Amino acid sequence: MYQPQLVSCLLALVFTMPCVAGDLEMTLRYQQETSPDSGRYHRLTRQESWKPSETAIIVCDVWDLHHCQNAVLRVQEFAPRLDHVLSKAREQGVTIIHAPSGCMEHYAQHPARRRAQLIAPAPTLPEEITKWCYQIPSEEKGVYPVDQSDGGEDDEPEQHVNWAEELMNRGLNPKAPWSKQTDLLTIDAEKDYISDKGDEVWNILSAKGIDNVILTGVHTNMCVLGRPFGLRQLAKNGKNVVLMRDMTDTMYNPEAWPFVSHFTGTDLIISHIEKFVAPTVTSDQLIGGKPFVFKGDVRPxxxxxxxxxxxxxxxxxxxxxxxxxxxxxxxxxxxxxxxxxxxxxxxxxxxxxxxxxxxxxxxxxxxxxxxxxxxxxxxxxxxxxxxxxxxxxxxxxxxxxxxxxxxxxxxxxxxxxxxxxxxxxxxxxxxxxxxxxxxxxxxxxxxxxxxxxxxxxxxxxxxxxxxxxxxxxxxxxxxxxxxxxxxxxxxxxxxxxxxxxxxxxxxxxxxxxxxxxxxxxxxxGEPIPQEFDLEKPVEPRKKW
Incomplete structure (x- = not known):
């Protein structure tokens, strides 16, 4: 016998059930030495299938503001794409962890922050998981590819002065003006987590049985690599961690060694990561289309x-x-x-x-x-x-x-x-x-x-x-x-x-x-420069 109330209940149940997604088909790019101690590397790829329930995305330090205006502008450019990535991944059952370091006070009452704090402690924690990690053993074989000792500011001098003045006029500290994650990224109060602590993030991964971790955010050569929840810590402690290389940016000043464009500086850091730390992936693997490219990156x-x-x-x-x-x-x-x-x-x-x-x-x-x-x-x-x-x-x-x-x-x-x-x-x-x-x-x-x-x-x-x-x-x-x-x-x-x-x-x-x-x-098809500095001395490489 037809029972309209029962049918309505069943339909409501169907439409409110979480979407059951298939495995994530990921293409991991990595670099492998052509032969031991050759110093030359093949850039290779491999395919992996990840279960969404065993996968997390960590969004590192995508703050609302920064002391470098160009860094802010680049975040504003890629953040809408990253939000799309997070939305799609969330729908598929991937865990999203927002990690705007130093901003936990702003989120003290946010359900996603409380959710992270209430996760049961992991049975064991990796040693020094609460600390920054500046190098892992595999990196000792390489040479750090950029000089970031000046902080990596790439604003023009006048632009930087004007930006600092604008931040002060807003009542902010121009050296550290951030207070929260950018509003261009959605935080799902019902599902997501907020934490900037290495042990808390590890607890989340442990409690949910997550082995596959994607790092996104800024800045690749600093926070994304070194934070307690960053690439180095997760790699050395056995997680299958990757960098989403088109959803990131670096702090690199082209006036510093090796005197390349800002975008080439990012490429050099990504190459270093692929050789010595972790593979990389791109956003199109989750949302389709093509990898993201900054509008200013017109390099052939x-x-x-x-x-x-x-x-x-x-x-x-x-x-x-x-x-x-x-x-x-x-x-x-x-x-x-x-x-x-x-x-x-x-x-x-x-x-x-x-x-x-x-x-x-x-x-x-x-x-x-x-x-x-x-x-x-x-x-x-x-x-x-x-x-x-x-x-x-x-x-x-x-x-x-x-x-x-x-x-x-x-x-x-x-x-x-x-x-x-x-x-x-x-x-x-x-x-x-x-x-x-x-x-x-x-x-x-x-x-x-x-x-x-x-x-x-x-x-x-x-x-x-x-x-x-x-x-x-x-x-x-x-x-x-x-x-x-x-x-x-x-x-x-x-x-x-x-x-x-x-x-x-x-x-x-x-x-x-x-x-x-x-x-x-x-x-x-590029204009040929009138002159090249063919005699420019190359600064000796150092471990910055």
Whole structure:
């Protein structure tokens, strides 16, 4: 018999039941040394499935105000996205812990604060869980990547003075003006927790059986890493902790070592974390779409792939990029597999959002997935820069590639418009000259017209494609000139720049440094600076 009251009750029960979500499918990015003590790292990913009931998100120090106005502005920019992340995670059954340090007085009567205080103590607490953690043993192998000893303020001087004055006019301490978490983030009074204490947070995780923890908030290089509930403490005490790398920010001043942009400073800290502390994830893994990017972060993404054993470019190229590209570019490094020559781990993933590809590879086959990613990148008409052995990067002299791999024998003519067919003996120096008719080309901007002596072997590359634009030539005594640097408009409408320079001695020469810098800016479609400070001393690295 139809009973309307019973049906109404059942429907009400259905619509008020909590949503039962599936597992969280997470892609964790981490870095692994190519071989012990190499100092080079593969950037890799792995997939994990997490139960929402066994997962927490900790929101670290996303305060309403800060002594650095730019820090406030960046928080205001990413906080709405973070609120969306928290809302979605909460719906799926993830525990949300708000941790605005030093602001517990403001929340003394808040149900989420009382809930945290009433959690039963864990049977055991990790040693020093109530203290800041400034380093864990795994970090001793690395070098801290930025100088934050000035506090990391990146306001302009006048801006900072005006901001301090505004805070004082509000009756606030300009050195510590925060009093609560930003109102741009929702605190669910029925479900969430509020705490800034390491033992309380640990009690919450213990009581709810939580092993998976996502850290978000600010600032990555300070509070997110070091707080009693931060990445270091949770990592060293066995939690499966990750940083949500697009829902964070750093306190880094570009006027301090290593003299890179603020956003590159953040990248360097994230890289340090991935190597020595914990993996990272991105917000889109919970809410879809694409990872968050600050509107001011317009850096083109340069991917540098290194897989050759003759010229030490796995050393010289990162040193070059670290010294000169950090202000205007986001840079990713892909190194050869030290135990399998026909593999460049992480290459396919790096190419997904690359804007410029720099190749220093010699006679390698690639796994099918990596070769597919390379072809897709090139067919899309994106720029390619090759140095030295890149003209025979994916050629095995016609030999059959190992099973599961693929070569690209015609890579040189198809991508560079080149014609590599050997080289002169390495003991014979060659003389490099600027092609007079091309001297106004952007890539030759700031390049001396004086003859340049190359001590690496001169490549035999003549004749190059008719559609190539020759920039530099070289010759050994008694032999015809050979093309040394040129640009090429590819059939896919992309552009390439190739130079047979790139011997390890070339990287010490301002002429080659300027040539490669110009080529990268040109390929990225960025204005080439009139001057580069190629002689700027690099401050010795310290553990800040």
């Amino acid at each position: 993404h340069v991917v540098i792939a290194m897989a050759e054993a003759e010229y030490e470019t796995n050393r010289t190229l990162p040193e070059f990029a670290n010294a000169y590209l950090g202000k205007d570019f986001r840079v990713s490094y892909c190194f050869a597999n030290d135990t399998n020559r026909d593999n460049i781990p992480g290459f396919d993933t790096a190419l997904e959002d690359a804007d410029v590809l720099v190749l220093s590879v010699r006679r390698r086959a690639l796994p099918l997935k990596q070769m597919e990613a390379l072809r897709k990148y090139i067919v899309a008409g994106k720029p390619v820069i090759g140095i030295r052995t890149a003209c025979h990067a994916f050629s095995l002299h016609g030999k059959e590639p190992p099973e599961g791999t693929e070569t690209w024998e015609a890579f040189d003519p198809e991508v560079f418009g080149g014609n590599y067919h050997g080289h002169y003996p390495s003991k014979i120096a060659s003389h490099i000259d600027v092609v007079t008719d091309s001297s106004s080309h952007p890539i030759l901007q700031g390049i001396s017209r004086d003859r340049y002596t190359q001590y690496g072997s001169l490549y035999k590359t003549s004749p190059i494609a008719n559609s190539a634009s020759l920039l530099l030539t070289g010759a050994v005594e008694g032999q015809p000139q050979e093309p040394v640097a040129w640009t090429f408009d590819r059939a896919d409408r992309g552009k390439s720049f190739f130079t047979s320079l790139g011997h390890k001695t070339d990287f010490d020469k301002p002429m080659f440094q300027r040539l490669l810098l110009n080529g990268i800016y040109w390929a990225a």
